[in-house]
Amino acid sequence: MxxxxxxxxxxxxxxxxxRIALNFTNPFELLIATILSAQCTDVKVNVVTEKLFKKYKTPEDFANADAKTLEHAISSITYYKNKARMIIECSKKLIKDFHGKVPQTMEELLTLHGVGRKTANVILGNAFGKQAxxxxxxxxxxxxxxxxxxxxxxxxxxxxxxxxxxxxxxxxxxxxxxxxxxxxxxxxxxxxxxxxxxxxxxxxxxx
DNA sequence: AACTCGGGGCA
DNA sequence: TGCCCAGAGTT
Incomplete structure (x- = not known):
């Protein structure tokens, strides 16, 4: 060994x-940025999210977003159609089950659409300072x-x-x-x- | 376990 | 033109 x-x-x-370029301290913004980052460069995600977060700030904003409009806003990102749906569903789930707050346990994070084990660990480690x-x-x-x-x-x-x-x-x-x-x-x-x-x-x- | 998604940047 | 990119959902 x-x-x-x-x-x-x-x-x-x-x-x-x-530090990779995904330098968000806001847990919700980090969550969205991390979902967007799958199989994509962090630099590209930064370019998109800089504009994106001026228009969409809260889980409610994403949950109520028009899918086509959101797709267009992130269209330079890998798998943008899947990811648009993912972050809409994820935001709805956040509102429904977690009062719009990003949960701080692996088990809860994994219930969010678009969040797998790797993304959950990014949130735990980088947004909440947990060991992951x-x-x-x-x-x-x-x-x-x-x-x-x-x-x-x-x-x-x-x-x-x-x-x-x-x-x-x-x-x-x-x-x-x-x-x-x-x-x-x-x-x-x-x-x-x-x-x-x-x-x-x-x-x-x-x- | 295999398959699907998927566009732009760069060599 | 070909290769590569902080994965996750579906079948």
């Missing part, structure tokens, strides 16, 4: 305050390459990582690993020669 603590240390040394490890495709891929995880099941990897990484660093670890995945440990043609984790990495295919 690779040394997860050492890996975390090296990652957070390179990315001391890891969002496992996206980057975290999944790299954790397995490094040898700190041994599964293609995100929830299982989440459990594996939680056992090895200090809990106060879970959220920043996830963010740092995503940045590392974009810049260095890419899905195809990874830049192993420039990798700060080369010595720790147990990936048989590392070059």
């Amino acid at each position: 690779a040394n997860a603590k050492k890996i975390t240390e090296l990652l957070l040394k390179k990315y001391p305050h890891p 490890i969002p496992v996206d495709t980057h975290v999944l891929r790299i954790s397995n390459r490094l040898g700190i995880a041994h599964s293609n099941n995100p929830e299982k990897v989440e459990q594996e990582l939680m056992m090895q990484i200090p809990n106060d660093k879970w959220t920043s670890f996830s963010l740092a690993l995503i940045l590392h995945g974009r810049e260095t440990c890419t899905a195809k043609n990874p830049k192993c020669g420039k990798c700060i984790l080369y010595e720790e990495c147990e990936w048989p295919e590392k070059r």
